[in-house]
Amino acid sequence: MLPFELPPPANDGDAPAPAYAELHALSDFSFQRGASNARELFERAKDIGYGALAITDECSLSGIVRALEASLESNLPLIVGSEFRLEDGTVLVLLVENQAGYTELCRLITLGRRRAAKGHYELHRTDIESLAGGLCLLWIPGPLNAADATLHDERAHWVAKHFSERAWLAVELHRGQHDDAELMALRELGVRHALPCVAAGDVHMHLRRRRALQDVMTAIRLNRPIAEAGHALFPNGERHLRRRETLARIYPADLIDETLVVAARCTGFDIRGINYVYPRELVPDGMDAPAYLRQLTYAGAATRWPEGIPERLVERIEKELMLVGQMQYEAFFLTVQDIVRFARSREILCQGRGSAANSVVCFCLGITEVNPAQISTLFERFISIERDEPPDIDVDFEHERREEVLQYVFNKYGRERAALAATVISYRRKSAARDVGRALGLSEDQLDQLSHAYSHAHGDVPITVRLQERGFDIGSRTLRQLVVLVEELNGMPRHLSQHVGGFVISDTPLHYLVPVENAAMDDRTIIQWDKDDLETMKLLKVDCLALGMLTCMRKAVELLRKLGGEDYRRLADIPMDDPDTYTMIQNADTVGVFQIESRAQMSMLPRLKPACYYDLVIQVAIVRPGPIQGGMVHPYLQRRKLPASEIVYEHGVRPVLERTLGVPIFQEQVMAILQVVANFTAGESDELRRSMAAWKRRGGLQKFEPRIRRNMAENGYTPEFTQQIIDQIQGFGSYGFPESHSAGFALIAYASSYMKCHHPAVFTCALLNSQPMGFYAPAQLVADLRRHGVEVRPPDVTASDWDCTLERLPNTPDTFALRLGLRLIGGLSADLGVRIVAARAETPFRDLADLARRAGMNRFERERLADAGALRVLSGHRHRARWESSGIERALPLLDNVAEERPTLRPPTLTENVFADYATHGLSLAAHPLSLIRKNLQSRRVRRASELETTRNGAWIRHAGLVTVRQRPQTASGITFVTLEDETGQVNVIVRPRVAEACRQALLDAVLLAVDGQWQSIDGVRHLVANRLHDFSDLLPALGSVSRDFH
Amino acid sequence: MLWACLRFPGLAFSAAFAATPEAGPSALLDGHARQRLIAAANEEAAAFGVRRGQSVAAARALCPALDVRPRDRDAETRLLAGIAAWCYQFSGHVSLAPPQAILMEVGASLRLFDGWPVLAERLRSGLLEQGHPHTLAATPFAAASWIFAASEDGMVLPEREGVLRMLAALPLTRSGLSASMVKSLQAMGFRRLEDIFRLPRPELTRRIGRDGVAWLDRIRGQSAHALPAWQPPASFLQRIEFDSELDGSQPLLFPLRRLTRELANLLAARDGGVQRFTLTLEHARGQSTRIVVAMAAPQREAERLFELARTRLERTTLPAPARAIELVAEELPVFRPPLRDLFEPVRGDGLDWPTLDERLRARLGDAALRQIALVADHRPERAMRYGTPGPVVSLPRRRRPLWLLPRPMPMRPDPVAVLAGPERIESGWWDGADARRDYYIVRTVEGQQAWAYLPPGTLDGWMLHGWFA
Amino acid sequence: MNAIASPNLAQVLDHPGIWRRSADRQPRVRALSTGWTSLDAKLPGGGWPQGALSEILFEHDGLGELDLVMPALAALTQEHRRVIFVAPPYLPYAPALAAAGVDLRFLHEIHAGSTEAAWSMEQCLRSGCCGAVVGWLPDIDYRSLRRLQLAAETGDACAMLFRPATHAAQNSPAALRLKVSNSDEATYVDVLKSRGLLTTTAPLLRMRA
Known part of the structure; x- marks a missing residue:
């Protein structure tokens, strides 16, 4: 019946290669389906001469910006589209013809995604029927068989009815057993319903050899091994971008030609043309955005400089406003100002940072407190705007109250117009x-x-x-x-x-621009683009981030005000350039303050000796992977010891590097140097910066290196200097820290240092009430406070609030003791604290039963308080308290009538008390655990931390202490930093990989660690370099770990 | 009354390592799925510093070659029941105290076994022979025996006073009270049982609850302690899963010995025998090998059962490495001498399938009888296997021949017509049998319909793979 | 699609242009429908004779000879009755068997040499617990055929024996003998012998085109 016909040769070079456009291709943004990225797809499609390539990820446009970039790079037209599987099983591809169609597609995806849980979507026929124009529809009938014939007829009828003149029947052949018969049947189906047939590839990968990865993805999607994935795997590798000659053998010419007809309708649309407009409602009627921004700026300036604005700053403001106007970013600044204004109205502390944030305009608008009068250098360049890049403003808010800010934004603009950026x-x-x-x-x-x-x-x-x-x-x-x-x-x-806090706000509903979907958290929606996509598409993002130290600072400021001290309502109100504060910082007495409290930071402070705000800006940025790996630290420290006249600059770089003594420390400086020494334009520098952020993905400096070398050689720089610059850029990698952010952080570092220096009790109290945050646990914070001579009192139900409080000391005015709050006791809820304080306010507690009844405590809470020693005033020692609290029965009303026998109970020993303190609140005011075993330790030749203060450099000694921190920073080539604590202080231990390996168990498990090693003490930097480690934990049984490990 | 308590501290470990004897450092894992910790380690592992309570990662860091197995509570219960079966010969009242103890009333048996020292010796040597390290104590109160078995191995206290004296000095941690009660009492400053024995009862009850006080009564013999008596079951089924596949019959002997020993224990307890049992070895992909061990007469000796099973196993060619072994004995007849040969000729009609199946296997060998199952795999030769058919997997809508050649062979002469195709199959890179072929349905000169393939992109070299018979 | 995918025998056999016997049944012979209407019509009892031996003599592999018995076998397994393949010449291919409707849980294969094969087939037939036993015994002698016929009677099972068409001329105790042959690219089924069938010269059935 069928004529004898051998298959045509597969690699026939003479076969004609018709023009073809692929209309159905998935990129890797069809998660666990597409096995090639847009760049690979476009490069391959270009290589084999396709006329256009559609990227049609499943119910998603999250990969479309990357597809756009790939399309521009390969110079091959992109068709924007998306694939859908409707609830009834119908599979469709929609392709965008024009702006209106794009908006419809975004709306449809948003609709489907918002209806379903994160990661899923749900769409019905009626949703497709409701689409307005501007879209082409490809119907993918899939494999045909007799049983489904009526179903296919029905679907074809539906498609033809609702999408006449813009619907096609996509024929996708992948070397199945009956391709010929299928083709014939589909063509008949098309004729019956007047649907033109078009060839399509259902592409899942760029090359056949991605088959293995595609199979792996299928297995991952199904969550079973490939060997059990069975028929869910594709039977062959045909779903790649096939050569046109090959396609010509599979599809009749008319079906291939038809792809060009569809492509011609869709390649006219350029996604870059989407019209993003910033919200306009912030501008009062009768005013335009520039005028309003100007008005707010000068109003702010008037309060910043009540005696009159300095002349040079007026110039600066005018220049900045002009730049903002050129870029039409007024509305963006107004939005940020509005958010910050809201935060201030709620007394939520906030601080802006980023290149745009450190402008005079932002200082006037109250977005930042970094005073341009203090460091004029920063304002030489209003960097980002001159580089035609969206303004960079991050605003940090108190971490406990950021949600209020987020909800304000959602409420003000509505869920339609505000959403978080995605993070891929x-x-x-x-x-x-x-x-x-x-x-x-x-x-x-x-x-x-x-x-x-x-x-x-x-x-x-x-x-x-x-x-x-x-x-x-x-x-x-x-x-x-x-x-x-x-x-x-x-x-x-x-x-x-979801992005940690990046908001996108739009004047029109967001889904006119980009699909919106549900985030994992309730009440959050995200757009399908990430921050790189937003940058490419020139959408503006405001970052609303959470910062624990701001919470702490607000609490400290409030506390101080309540106690009758100064009122530092804004960070800017805190006196700058306070010598006592800098002395404290130089002595590395910085436990608890912002940023400069870590091991690495503290060891740098005595060497760098920050003496002014700008030194802090450097200090914050220098102890970072970038400068450390780029080898900037030691040169900088050496140059600080030299008089300014002895510092030599390579020609041209002085203006860029003078503020950091010729050593590049900030990301901005690297960019600027390239402009000076290697003739980079501002735009090229910025391209380099962006590529730095993604070197992992896009492959390093190679692209720029030849140009840098060539241009620097032409400009007469030595090969050594050239190499040094390249190493520095390389070292910065993705870790470069911008000066504009450092400036913001340094301000908070200074403010928190000032507070610690002058009001240590207030500061520690606020810090304890903002936990968990920062580098140290409450035990270290309390120990540090006690070392500064402040009395600390234990938690006590008759005196403690939920939070820690300050209790005025009777004899000396304005001196306080810190009362630990009930919040320090693990396992209790804030709600209990409220109940106890409220009940106590009515009338003092008669006894434990009275407390338990009036504060509605359950057995667990009673016993927890008893164990913590917080009942001592009501019940006596811990054993007594525990006996009483566990004797209270649920039937409380009867209790009064029960006359309990009171057996004599043994009072706890000091050791028991200390252990119980540690078990319930992680610290003890009674004694340090090591003091309990000091005799034993002395017999083991263990020296106290205080003895080490006077030990000579290079001495071999043994020390032991509780492990409070274990850290292995990525930058420290395998070295582990351990902090030990005994009753006299802290000792920093350096464990090299060889020792770590040999004494692994002790390093990982010990609660009480003993270290044999060499004491090093140079320039006030002291540490113990371990030679051997011993686990002494057995000496302190029942003491749980107090360490914060490996963050 | 004298209650002996046997405790098996290594029981969880043995149960988890029932499949293969542990070789080298080994450890047992327990805890939630998310955070599983080392629960026990053998001596070799301990020598590396592996300790109870470590995470697997920490233990592996100390001893990279550590063999860890998860705790298997079902296996523990079975193992404990197996030991109980053996103990049944010494006492009519044996009671399980999971997870790792057995209580037995031995007062009534003392005379039968010539007193406690002899009985204890027989218990100990019998258990050691079976490879069960244990501790043992006996007092008039089951609960007290249970406590002392844990801390005072070998202690026998026939009198109440002695028991009370010993209990008083016991630290609370060994009192058998729940960990939370002990913690609570310690928080009140108490250390030993005597500290709480002297407390007023209502106050104590309010603090440790009725259960706690009842326990204190039981260990002091102040209240009766009803212990459920273990009864030997009517059939035997045990299964041991292996962590890795065991190849060949030799490695299977260790678990086999364990299983036959358990069976013999049960037979001893029932005072019965077994005439026929089935060993099933499970392989990958649901395949299994079934070995029927039938005897002319009921047997009960552990060694004999093992030998019988071993001979049968060694004669069997296993198609693949084994993943699990199962021993099933449905009928445990009363032990009596054989009356007739099991394999005497039977009348042809009215057989059930298992009997026919067994008869065929007996003559043709196990390998001669097989079933065919579907496998969801695009590669034609992998789309079926021999073994027990499972639920029907999805069938691709493609035509397939009823006959498949065991392996493709060159087709001579070339086909005269192509009826369908090509159907390209490219799959299987992950298991070393990556296929890449274009399949066609063709007609031969004789009018046969064949399934044949060509390598993609070629015109000749037809390979015949099946017949549309 | 299916017309191409799988030459639908039912459609071919039931084509009005093809000879079909009237549906009156021979009540004396109990039979199992072959699943092919026009073939059933030609057979006494309307199908494969039960408790008896049927022989299928075929010229070559791949003419559709197994297709002839598949509907009946599939029906048996669907009723949870066992079907035994004894000494099949190739691998019975699970995907095709399943597609033909066979419940694989009730299909068993016995792999055996020729003597053992005849013995196995006999055992299965006699046991009374098999619905059909299908054997491939090319060299079986008359005496053995006779034993199989008797065993089928004893166990009331359907015995089906596939043998090369060269044996067509030999004498056989089978109740039914069919011949499958090919001519002009089509397959024909020829009823050589049928116990209880009145006509002696039965027309050919054309089954695979």
Whole structure:
């Protein structure tokens, strides 16, 4: 019946290659489906001569900006579209013809996504029927068989009815058994319903060889091993971008030609043309945005400089306003001003940072407190706007109250017009290894081992070696495949998450611009683009971030005001340039203050000796991976010791580097140097900056390096200096810290230092009430406060509030003791604190039963308070309190009638008290645990922390203490930093990898760690370099770990 | 009354390692799925510093070669019941005290076994022979025996006064009270049982509840303690899953010995025998090998049962490594001498399938009888397997031949017509059998319909893979 | 689609242009419908004779000879009755069997040499617990055929024996003998012998085109 017909040769070079446009292709933003990224797809499509390429991710436009970039790079037209599977099983692709169609597509995706839980969507036929014009529809009938014939007729009828003249029947053939018959049947179906047929590829990868990764993705999606994925896998690799010659053999010419007809209708649309407008309602009637911004700025300036605005600042303001006007960013500044104004009206402390934030305009608008009069250098350049880049303003708010700000924004603009930016969560090697390993059928146990091998704490050891160390046979097929697949999957997007605080606000509903979907958190919506996408599309984002120290500072300011002290309602009200504060900072007496409290920061303070605000700006930025890896720290410290006249600058760089003594420390400086020494334009520098943020994804400095070398050579710089600059840029990598952010942080660092210096009790009290935050646990904060001579009192139900409080001391005016709050006792709720305080306010507690009844305490709460020693006034010692609290029965009214026998109970020993204190609130005022075993320690030749103060540099000693911090920073090449605490102070220990390896268990597990090592004490920087570690925890049984480990 | 308590501290460990003897450092894991910690470690592991309470990661850091197994509570219960079966010969009242203890009333048996020292010796040697390290104590009160078995191995206190004296000095942590009660009492400053024995009863009850006070009564023999008596079950079913696949019959002997030993224990307890039991070895992909061990007469000796099973197992060719072993004995007849040969000729009609199946296997061998199952795999040769068919998987809508050649062979002469195709199949890179072929339905010169393939992109080299018979 | 995907025998056999016997049944023979209407019509009892031996003699592999028995076998397994394949020449291919409607849980294969195959087939037939036993015994002798016929009677099972068409001329105790052959690219089924069938010269059935 069928004529004998052999298959045509596959690689016939003479076969005609018709023009073709691919109308149905998924990128890796169809998560766990598309196995190639937009760049790969476009490069391949360009190589094989396609006329256009549609990116049609499933119910998503989250990959479309990357597709746009790829399209521009490859110079191949992009068709914007999306694929949908309706609830009844119908599969469609919608392609955008024009602006109106794009808006409709965004609306449809938003509709489907908002209806379903995060990661899913739900759409019905009626939703498709309601679409206005501007879209082409491809119906994908899928494989045909007799049983589905009526279904297909019905669907074809529906499509034809609702989308006449703009609907096609997509024929997708992938070398199935009956392609010919299927083609024939589909054509008949098309004729019956007057639907033109068009060829399409259902592309899931750019090359056939991505088949393995595509199979892995399918397995990940199904959450089973590939070997069990069965028919969910594609039977072959045909879903790649096939050569046009190949397509010509599969599809009749008219179907291929038809792709060009569809493409011609859709390639006219340019997504860059979407019309983003900033909200206008902030401007009062009868005024325009520029005028209103000017009015607010000068009004603010008048309060900032009551004696009159300095002349040079007026000039500056005028220049800035002009730039803002050129870019038409007035509305953006007004929005930020509005948010900040709201925060201030609620007394929520906030602080702006970022290049635009440090403008005079922002200072006048109250967005930042960084006073331009203090450091004029920063305002030489109003950097970002001159570079044609969206203004960068991040605003930090008190972490406990940021939600109020977010809800204000949502409420003010409505959910239609405000949403958070997305963050694309991408695979990293570790997560990729887990997923690939699971797909390849490895056991959970092996997956754990894989994660370890792939976790990045291993420096430069090749992965094959690490796998071998973990017992894997890297010669095995599975492992060889795994290593390759992990590299392929690494960096691919996995899902969308919400940005930490980046808002996008629009004048028109957001879904006119970009689809909106549900976030994992209730009451949050996110747009489908991330911050890079927003930058490309020139959408403005306001970052509303949460900062714990602002919470602390507000609480401190309020407390101080309540106690009758100064009123520092704004950070700017705190006196600047206070010598006592700087002396404290130089002595590294900075436990608890913002930023400069970490081990690394503290060890730098005595060397850098910050003496003014700008020194702090440097201090904040210099102890960062960028400057450390770029080798900037030591040169800078050396130059600080020199007189200014002896510092030599390479020609041209002096203006850029003078403020940091010739050593580049800030990201902005690196950019500026390139403009001076390598003739980069501002735009090119910015391109470099952006690529730095994504070097992992886009592959390093290579693209720029030849130009830098060539131009610097032409400009007469030595190869050594050139290399130094390149190393520095390289070292900055993605860790470069901008001066504009450092300036904001330094202000908060100074303010918190000032508060600690002059009001230590107030500061510590506020800090304890803002926990958890910062580097230190309450025990260290309290110990530090006591070392500063402030009395600390234990938690007590007859005196403590939920929060910590200050109790005025009777004899000396304005001196206070810190009363620990009930919040320090683990396991209790704030609600209980409220009940206790309220009941106590009525009338003092008669006894424990009275307290329990009036504060409505359950058994757990009673016993917890008893164990914490907080009942001592009512019940006596802990044993007594515990006996009484556990004797109170649920039937409270009867209690009064029960005459309990009171057996004599043994009072707790000091050791028991200390241990109980640690178990309930992590610190003890009675004694330090080490003082309890000091004799034993002395017999083991252990020296106290205080003895070490006077120990000579280089001495070999033994010290032991409670481990309070373990840290292994990525920048420290495997060194672990451990902080030990005894009854006399803290000692910093440096553990090199060799010692860490040899004494691993002690390092990881010890609560009480003993260290044999060499004492180093240079320039006021002291630490103990470990040679051997011993776990002495057995000396303090029952003392739980107090350490904050490895953050 | 004299209650002996046997405690098996290593029981959880043995149960988890029932499949293969632990070789090298090994440890047991317990806890929630999210945070599983080391619950026990063998001596070799302990020598590396592996300790109870460590995370797997921490333990592996100390000892990379550590073999860890999760705790298997079902296996523990079965193991404990197996030991109870063995103990049944010494006492008519044996009671399980999970997770790791057995209580038995031995007062009534003392005379039968010539007094406690002899009985204790027989218990101990019998248990050690079976590989169960244990501790043992006996007092008139079951609860007190349970306590002392944990802390005072070998203690026998036939008199009440002695028990009370010993109890008084016991730290609360060993009192058998729940951990939360002990913590609570310690928080009030109490350390030993005597501290709370002297407390007024209503006040104490209010603090540790009726259960706690009742326990204190029970250990002092102040209230009766009704212990459920264990009864030997009517059939035997035990299964051991292996962590890794065991290849060949040799490694299977260890679990097999364990299973036959358990079976013998049960038979001893029932005073019965077994005439027929089934060993099932499970392989990958749901395949399994079934070995029927039938005897001319009921047997009960552990060694004999093991030998019988071993011979049968060693004669069987296993198609694949085994993942689990199961022993089932449905009928446990009264032990009596054999009356007739099991394999005597039977009348042809009215057989049920298992009997027919067994008869065929007996003559043809296990390998001769098989079933065919579907596998969801695009590769034709992998789309089926021999083994027990599972639920029907999705069928791709493609035509497939009823006959598949065991392996494709060159097709001579070339087909005369292509009826359908090509159907391209590219799949299977993950297991080393990556296929890449274009399949066609073709007609031969004789009018046969065949399923044949070509490598993609070629015109000749037809390979025949099936017949549309 | 299916017309191409799988030459639908039912459609071919039931085509009005093809000879079809009237539906009156021979009440004496108990039979199992073949699933092919026009073939049923030609057979006494309307199908494969139960408790008896049927022989299918075929010229070559791949003419559709198994298609002939599949509907009946599928029906049996769907009723949870066992079907045994004894010594099949190739792998019975699960995807095709399942597509034909066979419930694989009730299909067993016995892998055996020729002597053992005949013995196995006999055992299965006699046991009384098999619905159909299908064997491939090319070299079976008359005596053994006779034993199979008897065993089928004893166990009241359907015995189906596939043998090369070259044996067509030999004498056989089978109740039904069919021949499957090919001519002009089409497959024909020829009823050689049918116990209880009155006509001696039965026309050919054209089954696969």
